[in-house]
Amino acid sequence: MTSSTTETQWGPVWLDDEKVRFRVWAPGTDQLSLRIDGSDVAMQRDARGWFAVEQSGVAPGAAYQFVFPDGFTVPDPASRAQQGDVHGPSLLTDPKSYQWQNADWNGRRWEEAVFYELHVGTFTPEGTFRAAIEKLPYLVELGITAVELLPVAQFGGNRGWGYDGVLLYAPHNAYGSPEDLKALVDAAHGHGLMIFLDVVYNHFGPDGNYLPKLAPEFFHPERHTPWGGAIAYEKPDVRPFFIDNALYWLDEYRFDGLRLDAVDHVHDSDSTVEILVEIAQRIRAAFPGRHVHTTTEDNRNITALHERGPDGEIVLHSGEWNDDFHNAAHVVASGEVESYYEDFADQPLKQVARILAEGFAYQGEPSKHADGEPRGESSAHLPPTAFVDFLQNHDQVGNRAYGERLVSLSDPGVLRVLTAVLLLSPHIPLLFMGEEWGETNPFFFFTDFHGELADAVRKGRRQEFAKFLHFRDEENVIPDPNEEDTFARSRIDWSKAENSDWLPFYKELLKLRQEKIVPLLAEAAGNSGTVVVSEDDVLAVDWEFGTKRLSLRANLSGETATVPPAIGSILFSEPKTIGEANAGTLPPHSMFYALDDR
Structure with missing residues (x-):
C-alpha cells in the first residue's frame, strides 16, 4: 500500500x-x-x-x-x-515473497496494551530477528501483549541503538533479512502479541546519509535539530518519504503500530496539515479493519495529537510516552535530582499523584530545567489510556553514564511499590527488557563508528556528563560507545530469570491487570482521576469508570503513615498482609489498589 x-x-x-x-x-x-x-x-x-x-x-x-x-x-x-x-x-526485494501464516490477524484493542520494549541486538545472545522469535512464548507467559522494537532501519556500522538510521525502509541487515523481520511479526501475531516499531522521522544519522548530495532541498540549511539540519517536511517531494514509510511498515510488514520518536523536533508549521497529524490520518484511513495504534514521544507535554472524538474514540495518535511519570517516580526511587530531574525534586510523590490522575505533572508551570520557561498544557480532559508510563526504558537507562538500571539505584521495597503502582494503574504500562527479573546488566549507549566520527561521539559523550559532579573525577571514565565490549555488556542475561524473586511478582500483577483493570478501561474517559489530599509521603488517587471506582493508596516513606480511606475491596496489596481498604494506616513501603462497584 x-x-x-x-x-x-x-x-x-x-x-x-x-x-x-x-x-x-x-x-x-x-x-x-x-x-x-x-x-x-x-x-x-x-x-x-x-x-x-x-x-x-x-x-x-x-x-x-x-x-x-x-x-x-x-x-x-x-x-x-x-x-x-x-x-x-x-x-531489490519482492514485497510479496513472504507467505504469511497469520494473515487474518487484526490486532488488539488499545486498552489491552502492555508494552515490552526491546533492542533486537541485545535481547538475545544472537541478536537477530529469528532469535527473538524463540522468546515470544516467554513474553506471553509474562503477561505482555505488545512487543516494541527499537528502530531497525539500516544505520551506519553493525552496532547501535537504531536512532541514527539513514535508510529508513531497509531492515538493518545485522539483525537479519526482510523475510526474517516479517517472520518475527508473523510469529508475534501467532502468539496473540501485537508488535510495534519505533521510527525516527526527526533526523538522519551521520554515517551514510546521502540525501544532502542527492537533494539538498530535503533539508532547511538555516534550521537545525540537535542531530543536524531540519527536514523540509512541507515540500511535496519530501513529505511522501515519511508518510509512505509509516504506511509501508504497517502494510508490507504488518506491524500493529508505530512509536514516533522525539516528535517535538518534527517542525512542520509551514504545511496546511501538520505532518504528524497527516501521518495519523492516513494510517487510520488506510487500515479501517485493523487495530493499528501509534504513540509519540514529545517533551512539550501537548495534547493536540491525542485528543479523543465525541464518543471517546482515538482520532489521531493513541498515546504519549509520559516522561513526567518516569522522572517523578525516578526521583522517588533514587533521590537523584540533577539535570532534568531537578524539575521533580520538590514533592515528587505529589507529582506522581497528579500524573496518575491528570496525565502530566507539568501543565503550563515553569520548568527549572528549561530556565523558567512554561512547559505543557492541561491534560486532565484526556483519558488515562492516552498516557504510556514506565519506570525504565532505553533512554532513561542508556543515557546514564554507566547504564545502571533502577533496581541498582533504589530500595527494593520502594521499587516493588512503584512497580505495582505502574502495572495496575489505568495508564498504559511499558517495561524495558529484563526489568521483570531485576536485570542488573547495564544498557549502555553504543555505536559502531570509526575515525573522526568515532572520536566526536566519544568526546561528546564525555562532555555530556561533565556537568555532573560524579563524573568530574578522571577515574570515572565513561564507557567508549564504539568499543564492542560496550555493546556486549549491554546484553540481557536470561539465566537470571530462572531464580528471580521479581519475575513472579510481575506475572501476578500483569495477570491481574488483564483480569481486573483492562475491563474498566472501556469506560475510561477524561477527568476520571482525582488526587486525594494526603500526607507528603502518601500517594492517594481515585478514578471513576462508570459505576466503578478504582482507588490507589501507597506509603513510600520508612514510617507508618495515615492514608485517606478507600471504598471497596482490596484488589492487590504490597505486602500481602495489608488489611481492609478503609483501615486508615499503611506500614512503610506499602500500597494497595481497591475496587468498588457501586
Missing part, C-alpha cells in the same frame, strides 16, 4: 514479475545513472529533479546503486535492503 502518486513515490516499484521502475529525487544533479548488476543505464530527469528508469529482466536480489557523473555511487535512499553497509549497493 502506498499513499502517494507515482510522481512523488520513493523507491523501486515492481510493474510486473520482471520489470521494475527505479525512481529517486535528486535535484542536486543534472545527470544520474542506475548501476544494476554491474551495468550503467542513464536515468531520465524531469523538471522537479526526479530521475526514473524502467528495467526489464530483473529479479529479487539484484544489486543496484545510483551513479553521479563523476562516478560517485550512492545507495537508494528508499532502499528496501542492503547488500552490505549503508555505503554500498541496495538490493
Whole structure:
C-alpha cells in the first residue's frame, strides 16, 4: 500500500514479475545513472529533479546503486535492503515473497496494551530477528501483549541503538533479512502479541546519509535539530518519504503500530496539515479493519495529537510516552535530582499523584530545567489510556553514564511499590527488557563508528556528563560507545530469570491487570482521576469508570503513615498482609489498589 502518486513515490516499484521502475529525487544533479548488476543505464530527469528508469529482466536480489557523473555511487535512499553497509549497493526485494501464516490477524484493542520494549541486538545472545522469535512464548507467559522494537532501519556500522538510521525502509541487515523481520511479526501475531516499531522521522544519522548530495532541498540549511539540519517536511517531494514509510511498515510488514520518536523536533508549521497529524490520518484511513495504534514521544507535554472524538474514540495518535511519570517516580526511587530531574525534586510523590490522575505533572508551570520557561498544557480532559508510563526504558537507562538500571539505584521495597503502582494503574504500562527479573546488566549507549566520527561521539559523550559532579573525577571514565565490549555488556542475561524473586511478582500483577483493570478501561474517559489530599509521603488517587471506582493508596516513606480511606475491596496489596481498604494506616513501603462497584 502506498499513499502517494507515482510522481512523488520513493523507491523501486515492481510493474510486473520482471520489470521494475527505479525512481529517486535528486535535484542536486543534472545527470544520474542506475548501476544494476554491474551495468550503467542513464536515468531520465524531469523538471522537479526526479530521475526514473524502467528495467526489464530483473529479479529479487539484484544489486543496484545510483551513479553521479563523476562516478560517485550512492545507495537508494528508499532502499528496501542492503547488500552490505549503508555505503554500498541496495538490493531489490519482492514485497510479496513472504507467505504469511497469520494473515487474518487484526490486532488488539488499545486498552489491552502492555508494552515490552526491546533492542533486537541485545535481547538475545544472537541478536537477530529469528532469535527473538524463540522468546515470544516467554513474553506471553509474562503477561505482555505488545512487543516494541527499537528502530531497525539500516544505520551506519553493525552496532547501535537504531536512532541514527539513514535508510529508513531497509531492515538493518545485522539483525537479519526482510523475510526474517516479517517472520518475527508473523510469529508475534501467532502468539496473540501485537508488535510495534519505533521510527525516527526527526533526523538522519551521520554515517551514510546521502540525501544532502542527492537533494539538498530535503533539508532547511538555516534550521537545525540537535542531530543536524531540519527536514523540509512541507515540500511535496519530501513529505511522501515519511508518510509512505509509516504506511509501508504497517502494510508490507504488518506491524500493529508505530512509536514516533522525539516528535517535538518534527517542525512542520509551514504545511496546511501538520505532518504528524497527516501521518495519523492516513494510517487510520488506510487500515479501517485493523487495530493499528501509534504513540509519540514529545517533551512539550501537548495534547493536540491525542485528543479523543465525541464518543471517546482515538482520532489521531493513541498515546504519549509520559516522561513526567518516569522522572517523578525516578526521583522517588533514587533521590537523584540533577539535570532534568531537578524539575521533580520538590514533592515528587505529589507529582506522581497528579500524573496518575491528570496525565502530566507539568501543565503550563515553569520548568527549572528549561530556565523558567512554561512547559505543557492541561491534560486532565484526556483519558488515562492516552498516557504510556514506565519506570525504565532505553533512554532513561542508556543515557546514564554507566547504564545502571533502577533496581541498582533504589530500595527494593520502594521499587516493588512503584512497580505495582505502574502495572495496575489505568495508564498504559511499558517495561524495558529484563526489568521483570531485576536485570542488573547495564544498557549502555553504543555505536559502531570509526575515525573522526568515532572520536566526536566519544568526546561528546564525555562532555555530556561533565556537568555532573560524579563524573568530574578522571577515574570515572565513561564507557567508549564504539568499543564492542560496550555493546556486549549491554546484553540481557536470561539465566537470571530462572531464580528471580521479581519475575513472579510481575506475572501476578500483569495477570491481574488483564483480569481486573483492562475491563474498566472501556469506560475510561477524561477527568476520571482525582488526587486525594494526603500526607507528603502518601500517594492517594481515585478514578471513576462508570459505576466503578478504582482507588490507589501507597506509603513510600520508612514510617507508618495515615492514608485517606478507600471504598471497596482490596484488589492487590504490597505486602500481602495489608488489611481492609478503609483501615486508615499503611506500614512503610506499602500500597494497595481497591475496587468498588457501586
